[in-house]
Amino acid sequence: MTEIFGVPTQALFGQLLLGLINGAFYALLSLGLAVIFGLLNIINFTHGAQYMVGAFCAYFLLQYAGVGYWWSLVLAPIGVGAIGVAIERTMLVRLYKLDHLYGLLLTFGLALVIQGVFTNYYGSSGLPYRIPDELAGGINLGFMFLPKYRAWVIVASLAVCLATWFVIERTKLGSYLRAATENRALVQAFGINVPRMITLTYGFGVALAAFAGVMAAPIYQVNPLMGANLIIVVFAVVVIGGMGSILGAIVTGFGLGVVEGLTKVFYPEASNTVIFVIMVIVLLLKPAGLFGKEH
Amino acid sequence: MATPTPQATVVAATGADGAAAARQSRTFVRATAAMAVALAVAPHVGIYPVFLMKALCFALFACAFNVLIGFGGLLSFGHAMFLGTAGYICAYAAKKWGFPPELAILTGTLAAALLGLVTGALAIRRQGIYFAMITLALAQMVFFFCLQAPFTGGEDGIQSVPRGRLFGLLDLSSTLVLYYVVLAIFLAAFLLVYRIVHSPFGNVLKAIRDNEPRAISLGYDAERYKLLAFVLSAALSGLAGATKAIVFQLASLTDVHWTMSGEVVLMTLLGGMGTIFGPVVGAFTIIGLENYLSGFGQWVTVITGAIFIVCVLAFRRGIVGELGAWWAQRGR
Numbered sequence: 001m002t003e004i005f006g007v008p009t010q011a012l013f014g015q016l017l018l019g020l021i022n023g024a025f026y027a028l029l030s031l032g033l034a035v036i037f038g039l040l041n042i043i044n045f046t047h048g049a050q051y052m053v054g055a056f057c058a059y060f061l062l063q064y065a066g067v068g069y070w071w072s073l074v075l076a077p078i079g080v081g082a083i084g085v086a087i088e089r090t091m092l093v094r095l096y097k098l099d100h101l102y103g104l105l106l107t108f109g110l111a112l113v114i115q116g117v118f119t120n121y122y123g124s125s126g127l128p129y130r131i132p133d134e135l136a137g138g139i140n141l142g143f144m145f146l147p148k149y150r151a152w153v154i155v156a157s158l159a160v161c162l163a164t165w166f167v168i169e170r171t172k173l174g175s176y177l178r179a180a181t182e183n184r185a186l187v188q189a190f191g192i193n194v195p196r197m198i199t200l201t202y203g204f205g206v207a208l209a210a211f212a213g214v215m216a217a218p219i220y221q222v223n224p225l226m227g228a229n230l231i232i233v234v235f236a237v238v239v240i241g242g243m244g245s246i247l248g249a250i251v252t253g254f255g256l257g258v259v260e261g262l263t264k265v266f267y268p269e270a271s272n273t274v275i276f277v278i279m280v281i282v283l284l285l286k287p288a289g290l291f292g293k294e295h
Numbered sequence: 296m297a298t299p300t301p302q303a304t305v306v307a308a309t310g311a312d313g314a315a316a317a318r319q320s321r322t323f324v325r326a327t328a329a330m331a332v333a334l335a336v337a338p339h340v341g342i343y344p345v346f347l348m349k350a351l352c353f354a355l356f357a358c359a360f361n362v363l364i365g366f367g368g369l370l371s372f373g374h375a376m377f378l379g380t381a382g383y384i385c386a387y388a389a390k391k392w393g394f395p396p397e398l399a400i401l402t403g404t405l406a407a408a409l410l411g412l413v414t415g416a417l418a419i420r421r422q423g424i425y426f427a428m429i430t431l432a433l434a435q436m437v438f439f440f441c442l443q444a445p446f447t448g449g450e451d452g453i454q455s456v457p458r459g460r461l462f463g464l465l466d467l468s469s470t471l472v473l474y475y476v477v478l479a480i481f482l483a484a485f486l487l488v489y490r491i492v493h494s495p496f497g498n499v500l501k502a503i504r505d506n507e508p509r510a511i512s513l514g515y516d517a518e519r520y521k522l523l524a525f526v527l528s529a530a531l532s533g534l535a536g537a538t539k540a541i542v543f544q545l546a547s548l549t550d551v552h553w554t555m556s557g558e559v560v561l562m563t564l565l566g567g568m569g570t571i572f573g574p575v576v577g578a579f580t581i582i583g584l585e586n587y588l589s590g591f592g593q594w595v596t597v598i599t600g601a602i603f604i605v606c607v608l609a610f611r612r613g614i615v616g617e618l619g620a621w622w623a624q625r626g627r
Contacts, residue, residue, distance in 0.1 A: 043424050094608060100424050101370045102607050105564065108557060109603025116596030229435075232553060236432040239425060269443060276436035280417055283429065287420040 007265050013144040019261020021150055024157035025212050027253025029234045032208035034243045038181045039201045042103030048227025049114040050206050054080050054213025055222045059129055069132040076214045077207035084206030088199050118224035126221025153215050161250045168246055236279045242292020334478055344474040350582040351481045352539040357562040357574030358488045359531030365569030366492050367524045368504030372427045373434025374532055374559050379551030381407040381533030386453040386546035396459045400537040407533020408526055415525030438551045452547030480538055484531055500524050564606050567613025576614050
């Protein structure tokens with residue numbers, strides 16, 4: 001068996017793949033957080049819970065309506081996004097004139113409520129979700145075995161991330177969005193319905209989280225607390241990358257996933273903490289984050 | 296209507312004219328005396344002392360947290376790391392090294408202060424929302440450390456910590472003696488917080504909170520003030536955690552978990568951020584509520600979350616803040 005630095009290549013590539021998968025979720029979630037923060041100035045603590053609700057949506061759709069994975073991938077984000085719109089209209093909208101911290105506190109409370117309700121009904125053990133038939137099995141690449149579903153997760157999330165980047169950075173709609181991030185009042189004066197744009201942006205960010213949740217359902221089990229610990233890591237990812245750039249969020253997300261995967265191979269004891277350690281180093285060297293703007 | 300920031304709730308404690316300040320401090324002395332008497336009598340009128348001690352530890356924790364959010368304008372979402380770390384160190388010192396309780400508590404407190412110095416120096420490099428995220432991430436790192444480090448006992452924690460004899464004189468195995476010791480610790484720390492907040496240091500801190508660039512332009516080294524506030528808050532949180540470890544004879548992962556960091560935010564928010572008595576009222580309310588609802592399992596989390604939402608949407612000044620505003624209105 002071939003080895004690199006005393007580690008079997010099978011294990012190395014296996015962890016690398018797992019790292020890329022985790023990185024895909026970090027990227028999708030931190031992207032959603034960055035988009036929401038850009039326009040709403042709110043750090044959406046509910047993001048992890050919304051990711052979890054996305055996974056549960058897929059589970060419910062399959063269990064009670066016989067709707068499969070592919071439709072779930074479309075329906076769950078729309079459903080959870082719609083709930084997000086309702087949350088924005090009824091609650092977040094009251095906080096825009098206040099200190100940013102209140103947004104964090106409110107969404108933290110929401111996350112507790114959502115997670116508490118789901119834990120109450122489904123316990124904290126996971127529910128299984130089957131990999132769709134089209135993506136079952138895998139391909140032998142010679143140096144490693146590549147499960148098809150995992151390859152799909154990486155490709156699909158990368159595609160969604162890049163599409164988001166394209167819409168925000170390269171289209172007219174995106175230019176309105178960026179303009180409103182800079183100066184809301186001025187954009188409104190040009191006759192653009194900014195409040196509606198804010199609502200839809202929140203809905204879109206939440207939908208991204210739900211999309212990640214559906215993708216995660218077959219890999220990790222569907223669990224009421226699946227988003228709770230993830231969101232804290234994603235916060236660290238956001239601090240490392242800085243929220244200034246969309247592309248930065250994507251690169252940081254995938255990069256940190258890979259670093260975490262490699263740590264699992266070479267020094268497993270630190271795999272839980274490596275991202276936080278990197279955050280500390282980045283704070284010491286470049287406090288605004290790797291892609292952040294100094295204010 | 297002008298909406299208050301978390302800071303604006305300070306009940307006119309700063310920079311008031313002499314007469315008002317004197318009246319303020321008279322009110323404080325009366326209220327504190329009333330609180331002390333009520334707490335001293337409480338175990339004799341049928342209130343379970345262990346419940347009171349738990350509430351007092353959390354009240355102290357919330358007061359410590361309030362120094363940072365209420366007067367420094369810094370929202371830490373990782374204060375559990377100080378509570379938990381101090382608990383572990385104190386429990387370890389008392390059990391494995393055979394330290395007497397006063398020394399064990401002191402060791403735990405110092406450990407928390409040291410941790411506060413390191414994490415504070417990192418966290419104050421960013422402001423506002425980032426500060427909250429960084430403290431949360433650092434606390435999660437500490438949580439994983441405590442989960443894996445051999446000395447913490449992992450999932451079991453450190454159990455059956457000896458209470459010992461305070462200064463070799465007071466036998467803390469008697470619940471009532473222990474209660475009065477905890478009460479004394481709480482009152483001393485409470486008065487210290489009042490003193491800190493009303494000292495020149497506290498006033499500079501409030502100035503930085505309200506307008507950091509201006510404070511800097513006046514020649515104050517804002518970073519040093521913020522760091523000192525952070526360390527003080529960490530040390531007092533540590534005092535609460537170490538005392539709690541002696542009271543329950545246990546140090547466990549619950550106290551380092553992020554839900555604990557959220558809980559102290561809730562206590563302070565519910566009681567009234569930036570008020571002196573708010574955190575105490577908030578802590579007693581939440582601990583009482585949890586005690587009362589302990590049979591409802593996960594619904595407690597739901598109710599906690601719901602209180603958060605209601606507080607943020609409709610009740611931002613908290614119980615004491617709202618009462619203070621009502622009192623001020625009535626006085627006019």
